[in-house]
Amino acid sequence: MTVQEIAKNLKTERIRLRSAKELVVAAQQAQNSKERQVRKLEQELEAAKNKGTVFVSDHAIVRLWERKYKLDINQTKxxxxxxxxxxxxxxLGGTGAFIDGDCEVRMEDYVITTVIWNNK
Known part of the structure; x- marks a missing residue:
């Protein structure tokens, strides 16, 4: 193969790779959208089941930790x-999940919603 043919093949494969990456991103975004819809419906169902029941919010727990136990929220962030x-x-376009070292990070609409540490 000549240098020109190799260069042409390389260019073609780079274009195909870029297209494949775009398909993967689109599929991830579609999956994330469906997962958000399912979570929303699960929350609606749970709220309907628990109407009138008093709960402690995660926000209240975090504020207790911050104020009583002096947890540094900004450091944690x-x-x-x-x-x-x-x-x-x-x-990922602000939504998805991935592994970062010893933890799995999940996010939705550019908000980190879950961090799962792998304590070995």
Missing amino acids: SEILTPKIAKQAEI
Whole structure:
């Protein structure tokens, strides 16, 4: 094969790779959308079942930890939201899940909703 033919093949394969990556991103976004719809319906169902029952919100628990036990919320946020995770959020379009070192990070609409640490 000549240099020109190799260069042409390389260009073609790069275009195909870019198209494949775009398909993967689109599929991930579609899956994320369906997962959001399912979660919303699950929450609606749970709310309908529990109408009139008093619960303690996660927000109330966090505020107790922050004020009574002096948990530094900003420090905790910076431990979770590293530059690497911010970059991955951009790649995923703000919604999705991925592994970062010892933890799995899940996000929805550019909000980190879950961090699962792998304690070995």
